[in-house]
Amino acid sequence: MIKYQATITEIGPYIAEFIDHNILVLFGDQVPEELAxxxxxxxxxxxxxxxxxxxxxxxxxxxxxxxxxxxxANDNLKNLGHLILKFNGETEPxxxxxxxxxAKPMPPIEPGxxxxxxxxx
Amino acid sequence: MSEKKYKRVKITAxxxxxxxxxxxxxxxxxxxxYSVTGGGIHPLAQHIADLTGGTAFDGFSSKAxxxxxxxxxxxxxxxxxVGVYPMKGVLxxxxxxxxxxxxxxxxxxxxxxxxxxxxxxxxxxxx
Numbered sequence: 290m291i292k293y294q295a296t297i298t299e300i301g302p303y304i305a306e307f308i309d310h311n312i313l314v315l316f317g318d319q320v321p322e323e324l325a326x327x328x329x330x331x332x333x334x335x336x337x338x339x340x341x342x343x344x345x346x347x348x349x350x351x352x353x354x355x356x357x358x359x360x361x362a363n364d365n366l367k368n369l370g371h372l373i374l375k376f377n378g379e380t381e382p383x384x385x386x387x388x389x390x391x392a393k394p395m396p397p398i399e400p401g402x403x404x405x406x407x408x409x410x
Numbered sequence: 411m412s413e414k415k416y417k418r419v420k421i422t423a424x425x426x427x428x429x430x431x432x433x434x435x436x437x438x439x440x441x442x443x444y445s446v447t448g449g450g451i452h453p454l455a456q457h458i459a460d461l462t463g464g465t466a467f468d469g470f471s472s473k474a475x476x477x478x479x480x481x482x483x484x485x486x487x488x489x490x491x492v493g494v495y496p497m498k499g500v501l502x503x504x505x506x507x508x509x510x511x512x513x514x515x516x517x518x519x520x521x522x523x524x525x526x527x528x529x530x531x532x533x534x535x536x537x
Contacts (some may be wrong), residue, residue, distance in 0.1 A: 308513075361485070
């Protein structure tokens with residue numbers, strides 16, 4: 290089951306602040322400008338299922354297993370299209386908004402890249 | 411034109427929270443209680459607005475300048491919003507009890523940020 294799908298539409302000028310720390314900050318297109326500067330904006334609308342450990346996050350063809358889901362992460366995604374992805378291999382979320390995935394290199398982040406979150410088979 | 415009367419509140423960190431206390435003192439032209447929480451105005455932002463006479467404002471549905479914001483109320487639980495408002499010079503109240511970290515940590519100070527805040531942590535200073 291695909292739980293969430295979105296295409297990246299815009300890249301904030303300061304996302305390197307986070308990418309350098311292996312973090313991606315995503316927001317839907319209703320985001321205030323000051324947050325958009327640090328964010329990857331996407332066109333995702335509907336959240337079909339709750340994010341859980343074991344789900345797979347796809348960025349284009351690259352796949353990352355979800356290792357931890359903070360208690361606020363599902364609300365953020367559902368209400369704001371907001372997702373904090375940390376590519377750190379941690380199994381405990383450091384912050385309530387975190388979604389931690391495998392510590393693998395992320396693909397180049399650019400408009401048109403598709404984000405997909407799927408239930409593991 | 412009658413001058414609007416504002417009152418100050420003091421906001422302290424809640425249990426396991428961090429930072430503060432902050433004094434929130436809305437003034438003419440800078441009286442927005444800026445809720446950046448999603449799902450409308452957060453009850454804590456509304457409460458601060460009610461006590462101070464400030465204007466509750468939903469940052470996700472309208473746009474405002476930073477110079478108009480008396481305080482930003484966030485519930486992000488983490489990494490982005492937690493740093494952006496302190497960086498922009500906006501006093502920031504985080505509902506979740508968390509100690510700031512992340513790339514924008516360098517902007518977050520005890521005099522511009524307080525976390526773990528619930529209704530009980532907001533104290534009216536003026537009669």
